[in-house]
Amino acid sequence: MIGIPIRRSQLITTFGPGSLIITPEGEANLVGALDKWYYDINQNRVSNLDEYEIFEPRIKSILKVDRLLLPPDYRQSKKNAYSDMQSNTNIYIPLLRFPTWHYCSTCSTLHKLPMTSRTSRAYCKECNTEKKMIQVPFIIVCEHGHMSDFPWREWVHKDENTKCTELMKLQSTGGATLDSLNVVCKCGKKRSLRGIMTKSNSNDDLNDRVSELSKRLNKDPENLFKCPGHKPWFGDEEYKEECKSYPLAVLKNSGNVYFANTLSAIYLPGQRNSEVEDVLEILEKSKITSEFLSDLDNMDQKIKMVKKVSRPELADYEDHYIELAIIFMESAGKNNISDSFQNKKIINKELREKEYITLQKEEDISNLKIRKEWSYGDCSTKEIENYFGLLNRVTKLRETVVLTGFNRLIAQESDTNSSNLLLNGRNLLFRDPGNPENNWLPAFKVYGEGIFFTLNENKLKEWEQDQKLVQYFNERSTKMQKRELFVDLDMINPKSILLHTLAHILIDQLALTCGYNVAAIQERLYVNEEQNGVLIYTSSGDIEGTFGGLVRMGKKEYFFDVIEKALDKARWCSSDPVCSEIGRNVGQGIKNLNGSACHNCSYLPETSCELGNLFLDRILLIDPEIGYFKDVID
Structure with missing residues (x-):
């Protein structure tokens, strides 16, 4: 097919293998399987993939893959007549013509064109001449x-x-x-x-x-x-x-043709000192990987090679720190992870458990900078502060997003506990998933900033035991059980819905004050029996991060004002009393999984919400009888 420019991140989220790209002319192009992603125009495979590798050991270990690779970018042999020859040139993502059935633009006779056809013109047997064909x-x-x-x-x-x-x-x-x-x-x-x-x-x-x-x-x-x-x-x-x-x-251009399944993780420092962290960062920037060093016989040779490739940057570091960094890099993808991690729910829990612990502390490394802003027990000037436990400003973070598979017709797996979820995904992405060369997944990394907060644990437990809340939620749960819904049971509890709804109204209010479009701000929920936290963040492809507007609103003097404004705004929906009454009595949204929450008060763009605008209910925030913030609402 013809060449079509696509952003590399879109090949992970929107236009991955098995998806259809519609051109401005209305022609559909099918993105090819991962087996053929790193081949040039002459069908020669790229010999060295080190420059595309993304360093995220946690995801590599859990997904049991050797590498996470950034989708290839297209490069000509030379940028201009005076520049040096570039490496890995003329690499294309394979595109195929699909659907293959077309009809003649003159007589409407149906004809089938090859998937490899680069033109929409073909011989029409009815017109007895070459005609333009329309898919x-x-x-x-x-x-x-x-x-x-x-x-x-x-x-x-x-x-x-x-x-x-x-x-x-x-x-x-x-x-x-x-x-x-x-x-x-x-x-x-x-x-x-x-x-x-x-x-x-x-x-x-x-x-x-x-x-x-x-x-x-x-x-x-x-x-x-x-x-x-x-x-x-x-x-x-x-x-x-x-x-x-x-x-x-x-x-062919319907939205339910392709839903990408992705897994993301925030970069964490791990159990290493700052010197080893710095060396690992230098190795990553220099495109030095465990595969790059695999042919060397001993550690001394590996240290010499690393120092040779990254001589200026590593001049101030002792060999001991370089050795520790190499050992960690080589062992990062070799953890023995049990088969239970094939369950995506458990994978997410494992990833976020460590993130939750890290986000509560101060950090200052190149890919993660966390500043402690406020915690319960500090001097409080507003009543609403007593409802929160912790507030940290994440001035810089790095998120890695990995494509693990895709769905059609439905956005989520009908069986979220399927132990074969990741295996099925690989069988869709690769024609030959058992080939050792195919033990990788496409990924991209983005840098950003955010605000992390938790609620007051004591107040939260007291609220969860309120008998009126228990009665209200039992009635909602009974209605769901009668409809025999196949949903994530971990989200069917007051704490999860409370935090999710709070994240939504907060994102909506932050977009009005920090300068970012609401679609550019995302949520990341940390909710289970031991966790109650939310990371509100924004990200971009720039290694320097973002503009700082969101982090600024994470300061104590601004954050709680934003919370108060968001709660005040959530008290009334432009669709009330319909939104509140239907939400309380029947439910709203897909499969009636939402309470008092609709497009006019609580929904966010799909890029912002990680749960598809499900499990939302304003009642749990502001209701005068069962709302968590009922005592601070005027």
Whole structure:
């Protein structure tokens, strides 16, 4: 396909392997599997990947991968006529034409083009000349990640095993619905597209729901059409695997075609002194990795090589510190992590447990700078301060985001406890996940700033034991259980929803005062039986971090004023009394998982919320009877 510029971070979050990129001309391009990401235009694999490696040992250990690699950037052989030759040049991310079915712009005859075709012009058998071809708007996908061309021939003949090879056309009767769009075959068969995008809404078990496409494709309603199991981003139209799902037809540019599954971690110093931290930072900047040193026989040779490559920067450091840094770097990805870490929930818990401990302390290393601002017991000037336990300003942080897989149709795994979650993700990202060369995952790192705070533990426990709160929450939980919802049970408790809702209203208020757009500010929740903390942060690709506006609002004299304004604003929603009453009695949002929370009062852009705007309820903040802050609300 044609070359399309894409930001490297987008290849992790939006346009990863298996996703569709829509050009301004409306053509869809399928991003290829990771197996072919580090090849140049002549299909030569990059021999040295050290410059792309990201140093984040915690994620490497937990995900059991050898490397985290930054997506390759495109470079010409020379920047200009007078510059030196560059390394790793002419590297492309593979793009494939998909869907492959097109219709003639003149006669609407359907034709199939190769995935490798770089032009939309092709010979039309009906017009008997070369014509511009337009991609069809529909594809079919299933919840297991498969993607296929829409079965045009099978649909019009009502037979998935049809042998007809006659030409087909798309005909429109002029309406705005699928009923007005027909597929017509030269053999005389004709059928409208009515119902192809409909998902059955029966009351059967979720796993037994069948799409209308599966029910109606074959003439015999008992012969259900199942997913063909194609993975065209592997570069082979014929590649398929057995799949028992029932596919759904979707528009190729629909938002539910691709949901990236990512895992992120804040860089932590670990149990090392500042000198070793500094040496590790120098090694990372110099692109020195454990693989780079693997051919050397002993530690003395490794130290000499490191000092040779990074001579000026390491001149002031003793060999002892360099040796400790090398030992740590070589052992970082070799921890024996139990198979239970294949569970993404446990992975997140493990990552955030150490972050929570670190964020409560002062730190001053190159990738993490934390300033202690205030803690409970310090001189208090406002009543609301008594409801908080700790306030720290994170003047600099580094976040690493890793792509672990993707979903289609639904944004989250229907079974969040699946022990095969990461394994399934690798099987979608790589054609050959068992190849030792493929034991890596794409990642990117961003630098930023933030505010970390916790609530007063004693007040929080007292609030959780309030009988009116317990009664209110038991009623909500009972309604959820009756609907048999498959949700993260760790979030179905008052403390989690309280902290999540507080984070949302705080982000909304901070955006008005610190100069950042609300979509640029993110939340990171630390909530379980032992934790109650929130990191509000913003990040960018600049190694120097961000502008400092958010950190400034983390000062004691500003932060609690912002909290008061946010709580005051949360008292009333422009959709009240509807928002409050429906939230209290029935629930709102997807699967009614929210209480009194809607787009007008509590929702954030999807880039800001890590839970998809679920598990929110203003009542737990400001209700005069059960709200955590009820005694400080006028």
